[in-house]
Amino acid sequence: GEDVEQSLFLSVREGDSSVINCTYTDSSSTYLYWYKQEPGAGLQLLTYIFSNMDMKQDQRLTVLLNKKDKHLSLRIADTQTGDSAIYFCAETYSGGSNYKLTFGKGTLLTVNP
Amino acid sequence: NAGVTQTPKFQVLKTGQSMTLQCAQDMNHEYMSWYRQDPGMGLRLIHYSVGAGITDQGEVPNGYNVSRSTTEDFPLRLLSAAPSQTSVYFCASSPLGVSYGYTFGSGTRLTVV
Numbered sequence: 001g002e003d004v005e006q007s008l009f010l011s012v013r014e015g016d017s018s019v020i021n022c023t024y025t026d027s028s029s030t031y032l033y034w035y036k037q038e039p040g041a042g043l044q045l046l047t048y049i050f051s052n053m054d055m056k057q058d059q060r061l062t063v064l065l066n067k068k069d070k071h072l073s074l075r076i077a078d079t080q081t082g083d084s085a086i087y088f089c090a091e092t093y094s095g096g097s098n099y100k101l102t103f104g105k106g107t108l109l110t111v112n113p
Numbered sequence: 114n115a116g117v118t119q120t121p122k123f124q125v126l127k128t129g130q131s132m133t134l135q136c137a138q139d140m141n142h143e144y145m146s147w148y149r150q151d152p153g154m155g156l157r158l159i160h161y162s163v164g165a166g167i168t169d170q171g172e173v174p175n176g177y178n179v180s181r182s183t184t185e186d187f188p189l190r191l192l193s194a195a196p197s198q199t200s201v202y203f204c205a206s207s208p209l210g211v212s213y214g215y216t217f218g219s220g221t222r223l224t225v226v
Binding site for chain 2: 008031033035040041042043044045048088090100101103104105106
Protein backbone atom coordinates (compact mmCIF):
# COMPACT_ATOMS: atom_id res chain seq x y z
CA GLY A 1 0.00 0.00 0.00
CA GLU A 2 0.89 3.63 -0.20
CA ASP A 3 2.17 5.78 2.65
CA VAL A 4 3.33 9.37 2.96
CA GLU A 5 5.35 10.57 5.94
CA GLN A 6 6.29 14.05 7.14
CA SER A 7 7.81 15.49 10.26
CA LEU A 8 5.09 17.09 12.38
CA PHE A 9 6.71 20.40 13.35
CA LEU A 10 9.12 23.00 11.97
CA SER A 11 10.01 26.34 13.49
CA VAL A 12 11.98 29.05 11.68
CA ARG A 13 12.78 32.72 12.06
CA GLU A 14 11.23 35.29 9.76
CA GLY A 15 13.43 35.87 6.73
CA ASP A 16 15.10 32.46 6.90
CA SER A 17 14.41 29.65 4.45
CA SER A 18 12.11 26.80 5.45
CA VAL A 19 12.52 23.27 4.17
CA ILE A 20 9.66 20.83 4.69
CA ASN A 21 10.41 17.20 3.91
CA CYS A 22 8.25 14.28 2.85
CA THR A 23 8.92 10.65 2.05
CA TYR A 24 6.63 8.31 0.15
CA THR A 25 6.63 4.60 -0.49
CA ASP A 26 5.01 4.22 -3.91
CA SER A 27 7.83 4.29 -6.45
CA SER A 28 5.23 4.50 -9.21
CA SER A 29 3.70 7.76 -7.98
CA THR A 30 2.92 9.95 -10.95
CA TYR A 31 2.15 13.29 -9.30
CA LEU A 32 3.21 14.79 -5.98
CA TYR A 33 1.60 17.79 -4.36
CA TRP A 34 2.06 20.36 -1.63
CA TYR A 35 -0.98 21.83 0.08
CA LYS A 36 -1.18 24.65 2.65
CA GLN A 37 -3.79 24.86 5.38
CA GLU A 38 -4.16 28.10 7.33
CA PRO A 39 -5.94 28.05 10.71
CA GLY A 40 -9.67 27.43 10.36
CA ALA A 41 -9.49 27.03 6.58
CA GLY A 42 -9.50 24.29 3.99
CA LEU A 43 -6.48 23.02 2.11
CA GLN A 44 -5.10 25.15 -0.67
CA LEU A 45 -3.02 23.65 -3.46
CA LEU A 46 0.41 25.32 -3.49
CA THR A 47 2.18 23.42 -6.21
CA TYR A 48 2.59 20.01 -7.76
CA ILE A 49 5.35 18.18 -9.61
CA PHE A 50 5.28 15.37 -12.12
CA SER A 51 7.37 12.36 -11.22
CA ASN A 52 9.54 12.81 -14.32
CA MET A 53 10.77 16.16 -12.99
CA ASP A 54 13.55 16.79 -10.46
CA MET A 55 12.75 20.36 -9.55
CA LYS A 56 10.06 22.97 -9.91
CA GLN A 57 10.33 26.61 -8.90
CA ASP A 58 7.49 29.06 -8.43
CA GLN A 59 8.44 32.44 -6.95
CA ARG A 60 9.51 31.75 -3.33
CA LEU A 61 8.68 28.05 -3.55
CA THR A 62 11.09 25.36 -4.75
CA VAL A 63 10.08 21.71 -4.93
CA LEU A 64 12.79 19.07 -5.13
CA LEU A 65 12.07 15.44 -5.98
CA ASN A 66 14.56 12.63 -5.40
CA LYS A 67 12.95 9.59 -6.97
CA LYS A 68 15.73 7.25 -5.95
CA ASP A 69 15.19 8.03 -2.26
CA LYS A 70 11.42 8.70 -2.68
CA HIS A 71 11.94 12.06 -1.05
CA LEU A 72 10.08 15.28 -1.76
CA SER A 73 10.88 18.65 -0.25
CA LEU A 74 9.34 22.12 -0.26
CA ARG A 75 11.64 25.08 0.26
CA ILE A 76 10.14 28.45 1.10
CA ALA A 77 12.59 31.31 0.63
CA ASP A 78 12.43 34.43 2.82
CA THR A 79 9.80 32.90 5.08
CA GLN A 80 7.19 35.33 6.37
CA THR A 81 4.79 35.17 9.31
CA GLY A 82 1.98 34.68 6.79
CA ASP A 83 3.60 31.38 5.82
CA SER A 84 2.73 29.94 9.24
CA ALA A 85 0.39 27.05 8.47
CA ILE A 86 0.17 23.29 8.15
CA TYR A 87 1.76 21.94 4.97
CA PHE A 88 0.59 18.62 3.53
CA CYS A 89 2.46 16.44 1.10
CA ALA A 90 0.32 14.19 -1.12
CA GLU A 91 0.83 11.70 -3.91
CA THR A 92 -1.30 9.91 -6.43
CA TYR A 93 -1.34 6.18 -5.99
CA SER A 94 -0.54 4.43 -9.23
CA GLY A 95 -2.42 1.33 -8.09
CA GLY A 96 -5.62 3.32 -8.32
CA SER A 97 -6.54 6.18 -10.60
CA ASN A 98 -4.86 9.52 -10.87
CA TYR A 99 -7.67 11.23 -8.99
CA LYS A 100 -7.01 9.40 -5.69
CA LEU A 101 -4.57 11.25 -3.44
CA THR A 102 -2.81 9.97 -0.34
CA PHE A 103 -1.91 12.68 2.19
CA GLY A 104 0.77 12.87 4.82
CA LYS A 105 -0.20 13.95 8.34
CA GLY A 106 1.02 17.49 7.77
CA THR A 107 3.91 19.65 9.03
CA LEU A 108 3.07 22.62 11.24
CA LEU A 109 5.33 25.50 10.22
CA THR A 110 5.74 28.22 12.84
CA VAL A 111 7.45 31.43 11.75
CA ASN A 112 8.85 33.49 14.60
CA PRO A 113 9.34 37.25 14.19
CA ASN B 114 -17.31 30.78 -9.48
CA ALA B 115 -17.91 29.56 -5.91
CA GLY B 116 -15.73 26.41 -6.09
CA VAL B 117 -16.61 23.91 -3.34
CA THR B 118 -19.21 25.05 -0.83
CA GLN B 119 -19.78 23.28 2.47
CA THR B 120 -22.61 23.91 4.90
CA PRO B 121 -22.91 24.32 7.78
CA LYS B 122 -19.55 25.69 8.98
CA PHE B 123 -20.19 24.67 12.58
CA GLN B 124 -22.56 22.13 14.15
CA VAL B 125 -23.14 20.70 17.61
CA LEU B 126 -25.06 17.43 17.86
CA LYS B 127 -26.18 15.26 20.69
CA THR B 128 -25.19 11.62 20.72
CA GLY B 129 -27.63 9.62 18.63
CA GLN B 130 -28.84 12.49 16.48
CA SER B 131 -28.56 12.33 12.72
CA MET B 132 -27.64 15.08 10.29
CA THR B 133 -26.43 15.77 6.78
CA LEU B 134 -23.35 17.76 5.86
CA GLN B 135 -23.81 19.43 2.53
CA CYS B 136 -21.20 19.79 -0.23
CA ALA B 137 -21.75 21.42 -3.60
CA GLN B 138 -19.36 22.30 -6.41
CA ASP B 139 -19.96 24.33 -9.55
CA MET B 140 -16.90 23.25 -11.55
CA ASN B 141 -18.48 20.18 -13.17
CA HIS B 142 -15.97 17.94 -11.42
CA GLU B 143 -16.65 14.23 -11.68
CA TYR B 144 -14.70 13.25 -8.57
CA MET B 145 -15.89 14.26 -5.11
CA SER B 146 -14.79 13.04 -1.73
CA TRP B 147 -15.21 13.50 2.01
CA TYR B 148 -12.34 13.60 4.50
CA ARG B 149 -12.20 14.00 8.22
CA GLN B 150 -9.30 15.76 9.90
CA ASP B 151 -8.31 14.94 13.45
CA PRO B 152 -5.26 16.17 15.40
CA GLY B 153 -2.23 13.99 14.69
CA MET B 154 -4.18 11.85 12.22
CA GLY B 155 -3.99 13.95 9.09
CA LEU B 156 -6.75 13.58 6.52
CA ARG B 157 -8.66 10.32 6.34
CA LEU B 158 -10.90 9.47 3.43
CA ILE B 159 -14.49 8.60 4.37
CA HIS B 160 -16.29 8.14 1.04
CA TYR B 161 -15.75 9.17 -2.53
CA SER B 162 -17.58 9.30 -5.85
CA VAL B 163 -16.40 9.29 -9.46
CA GLY B 164 -19.70 10.44 -10.89
CA ALA B 165 -23.44 10.67 -10.39
CA GLY B 166 -24.83 7.38 -9.12
CA ILE B 167 -21.39 5.99 -8.18
CA THR B 168 -20.01 5.99 -4.65
CA ASP B 169 -17.40 3.97 -2.82
CA GLN B 170 -15.94 3.61 0.65
CA GLY B 171 -12.71 5.12 1.78
CA GLU B 172 -10.55 4.42 4.80
CA VAL B 173 -13.07 5.22 7.58
CA PRO B 174 -16.65 4.77 6.24
CA ASN B 175 -18.38 3.36 9.31
CA GLY B 176 -21.18 5.55 10.64
CA TYR B 177 -21.46 7.60 7.44
CA ASN B 178 -23.56 7.35 4.29
CA VAL B 179 -23.27 9.20 1.01
CA SER B 180 -25.21 9.50 -2.22
CA ARG B 181 -24.48 11.23 -5.50
CA SER B 182 -27.69 11.97 -7.38
CA THR B 183 -26.20 14.93 -9.31
CA THR B 184 -22.73 15.93 -10.44
CA GLU B 185 -22.86 19.03 -8.24
CA ASP B 186 -23.87 17.63 -4.85
CA PHE B 187 -22.31 15.07 -2.54
CA PRO B 188 -23.97 15.08 0.91
CA LEU B 189 -22.52 13.17 3.86
CA ARG B 190 -25.01 11.69 6.32
CA LEU B 191 -24.27 10.83 9.91
CA LEU B 192 -26.78 8.14 10.85
CA SER B 193 -26.46 8.19 14.65
CA ALA B 194 -23.83 10.64 15.83
CA ALA B 195 -21.18 9.49 18.30
CA PRO B 196 -18.55 11.52 20.19
CA SER B 197 -15.87 9.75 18.09
CA GLN B 198 -17.28 11.60 15.08
CA THR B 199 -16.27 14.95 16.54
CA SER B 200 -13.97 16.25 13.84
CA VAL B 201 -13.49 18.73 11.03
CA TYR B 202 -14.97 17.46 7.77
CA PHE B 203 -13.71 18.51 4.35
CA CYS B 204 -15.24 17.97 0.96
CA ALA B 205 -12.94 17.97 -2.07
CA SER B 206 -13.45 17.67 -5.80
CA SER B 207 -11.43 17.31 -8.97
CA PRO B 208 -11.83 16.43 -12.62
CA LEU B 209 -11.13 12.87 -13.67
CA GLY B 210 -8.32 12.24 -16.09
CA VAL B 211 -6.14 15.13 -14.90
CA SER B 212 -4.01 15.36 -11.80
CA TYR B 213 -3.93 18.99 -10.85
CA GLY B 214 -4.96 18.19 -7.30
CA TYR B 215 -8.15 18.72 -5.41
CA THR B 216 -10.22 21.80 -4.70
CA PHE B 217 -11.25 21.77 -1.05
CA GLY B 218 -14.19 23.31 0.72
CA SER B 219 -13.61 25.39 3.85
CA GLY B 220 -14.76 22.62 6.18
CA THR B 221 -17.47 21.81 8.70
CA ARG B 222 -16.48 21.67 12.36
CA LEU B 223 -18.71 19.09 14.06
CA THR B 224 -18.91 18.50 17.80
CA VAL B 225 -20.89 15.57 19.19
CA VAL B 226 -21.71 15.80 22.89
